[in-house]
Amino acid sequence: MARPKSEDKRNAILDAATRVFAERGLTAAPTSEISKQAGVAEGTLFTYFKTKDDLLNALYREIKLELADAMMSGFPRRKSVRIRLRHVWDGYVNWGVANREKRKVLAQLNVSGMLSKESIEAGSAPFVEMQNTIRDAIERHLLRKGLPIELISKTMAAFAEATMDLIVLKPAMANKYREGGFEIYWAGIARK
Amino acid sequence: MARPKSEDKRNAILDAATRVFAERGLTAAPTSEISKQAGVAEGTLFTYFKTKDDLLNALYREIKLELADAMMSGFPRRKSVRIRLRHVWDGYVNWGVANREKRKVLAQLNVSGMLSKESIEAGSAPFVEMQNTIRDAIERHLLRKGLPIELISKTMAAFAEATMDLIVLKPAMANKYREGGFEIYWAGIARK
DNA sequence: TTTTATACTCTGACTACTCACTCATCTATT
DNA sequence: AATAGATGAGTGAGTAGTCAGAGTATAAAA
Numbered sequence: 001m002a003r004p005k006s007e008d009k010r011n012a013i014l015d016a017a018t019r020v021f022a023e024r025g026l027t028a029a030p031t032s033e034i035s036k037q038a039g040v041a042e043g044t045l046f047t048y049f050k051t052k053d054d055l056l057n058a059l060y061r062e063i064k065l066e067l068a069d070a071m072m073s074g075f076p077r078r079k080s081v082r083i084r085l086r087h088v089w090d091g092y093v094n095w096g097v098a099n100r101e102k103r104k105v106l107a108q109l110n111v112s113g114m115l116s117k118e119s120i121e122a123g124s125a126p127f128v129e130m131q132n133t134i135r136d137a138i139e140r141h142l143l144r145k146g147l148p149i150e151l152i153s154k155t156m157a158a159f160a161e162a163t164m165d166l167i168v169l170k171p172a173m174a175n176k177y178r179e180g181g182f183e184i185y186w187a188g189i190a191r192k
Numbered sequence: 193m194a195r196p197k198s199e200d201k202r203n204a205i206l207d208a209a210t211r212v213f214a215e216r217g218l219t220a221a222p223t224s225e226i227s228k229q230a231g232v233a234e235g236t237l238f239t240y241f242k243t244k245d246d247l248l249n250a251l252y253r254e255i256k257l258e259l260a261d262a263m264m265s266g267f268p269r270r271k272s273v274r275i276r277l278r279h280v281w282d283g284y285v286n287w288g289v290a291n292r293e294k295r296k297v298l299a300q301l302n303v304s305g306m307l308s309k310e311s312i313e314a315g316s317a318p319f320v321e322m323q324n325t326i327r328d329a330i331e332r333h334l335l336r337k338g339l340p341i342e343l344i345s346k347t348m349a350a351f352a353e354a355t356m357d358l359i360v361l362k363p364a365m366a367n368k369y370r371e372g373g374f375e376i377y378w379a380g381i382a383r384k
Numbered sequence: 385t386t387t388t389a390t391a392c393t394c395t396g397a398c399t400a401c402t403c404a405c406t407c408a409t410c411t412a413t414t
Numbered sequence: 415a416a417t418a419g420a421t422g423a424g425t426g427a428g429t430a431g432t433c434a435g436a437g438t439a440t441a442a443a444a
Contacts, residue, residue: 002390002391002392002393002438002439002440002441003391003392003393003394003437003438003439003440004392004393004439004440005392005393006393009393009394025219025304025305025306026219027217027219027220028219030428030429030430031429031430031431032428032429032430040394040395041394041395041396042395042396042397042430042431043393043394043395043396043431043432043433044393044394044395045431046430046431046432047392047393047394050431051430051431052430052431104303107303108303111296111299111300111303112217113217114217144375144376144379146368146372147372147376148358148365148368148369148372150358150361151354151355151358151369151372151373151376154354154357154358155350155351155354155355155373155376157354158347158350158351158353158354159347159350159351161350162343162346162347162349162350163343163347165346166340166342166343166346169342173340176338176340177340177343180338180339180340180343181343181347183336183380184336184339184343184347184380184381185380186380187336187379187380187384188375188376188377188379188380189376192379194412194413194414194416194417194418194419195411195412195413195414195417195418195419195420196413196414196418196419197418197419198419201419201420222402222403222404223403223404223405224402224403224404232420232421233420233421233422234404234405234421234422234423235405235406235407235420235421235422236419236420236421237405238404238405238406239418239419239420243404243405244403244404244405
């Protein structure tokens with residue numbers, strides 16, 4: 001039934017978009033530059049993504065999925081809360097340091113106001129297991145009393161971001177920062 | 193010496209820019225919309241700011257200065273480290289919650305890559321006293337051993353941001369979040 | 385197996401539009 | 415009178431998205 005779309009071209013466009021967005025910013029990046037770097041015609045970009053907005057949303061979901069994989073794969077379900085959170089933490093920080101462009105684009109997308117509700121929802125779906133871990137920890141009174149659950153996950157993200165910024169600044173200190181960052185975080189939330 | 197520039201017009205432009213940037217994003221916001229909302233002609237904007245980039249940088253400095261004032265005014269130099277940090281924390285969180293648009297624009301500016309080195313430097317200058325407090329605390333071994341100094345200040349910002357997000361989401365919980373946020377932070381960095 | 389029909393993709397020149405910035409003219413201040 | 419600000423229609427550069435014609439992978443027919 002006719003010619004199918006090529007998965008390769010789609011990926012090439014998403015890859016090029018990541019590069020161009022990271023370099024020039026979301027709105028300053030012309031779709032023409034993206035198609036050029038992807039090695040396809042300008043029009044082709046629009047057979048894979050109806051609008052630039054669509055491309056943005058698709059890229060967001062793609063990156064979030066990759067990040068979720070980095071954080072959640074091998075999740076030590078049976079180990080202690082501390083070890084589970086540490087696993088997620090390491091996955092996040094290591095991914096962010098190894099994928100600076102994607103992390104940068106993700107940060108831009110997060111504040112862009114151009115993401116649909118559906119994309120945001122789809123992007124946070126793979127992290128339910130982590131949310132469950134936190135809920136579980138709270139119920140078992142492993143964490144400091146009176147801590148709102150949202151503060152726990154929000155601050156881990158914020159904390160990891162700060163840690164990654166520092167690692168990028170001084171890569172030689174990576175281990176110290178990653179370790180130290182989690183230490184502060186854990187000391188902050190764990191029961192005295 | 194002819195007609196002088198009006199401080200009022202400059203402020204009107206900066207105010208309008210804050211509103212329009214917060215609503216539409218840095219690059220999607222047309223200068224024409226800004227001048228319209230400021231009640232001046234399109235050309236006038238460019239007698240006060242040579243380029244849109246200039247406007248961005250000026251706005252950044254302006255907001256940072258206001259934020260610094262909110263955080264550092266009444267700084268309790270002679271009190272304990274905990275109280276000094278708590279003062280800065282409260283100033284930050286309260287300002288951020290009360291100035292959502294400015295905070296949003298600041299976040300966008302921070303990731304925009306459109307700020308000059310000079311602006312970034314000028315923007316962090318008013319915070320030296322806080323840096324000194326932290327340095328002092330480290331020297332006096334009040335904080336957890338082996339914590340890199342940059343991690344302390346970076347994480348406070350990250351933490352405060354997360355706290356503000358939550359307060360905006362559930363304003364009724366403001367006190368609990370602000371208190372709880374600082375508690376985690378302090379428990380994280382203070383010596384056991 | 386080969387041919388044909390079909391329904392899609394690919395292409396890049398083109399369109400319609402938006403934007404940052406200019407400038408000739410007017411106007412307020414000193 | 416002299417000087418610099420204020421105005422807004424105008425300019426040129428650049429943009430997202432379109433479209434008609436060419437190409438190609440697939441299924442059905444021969």
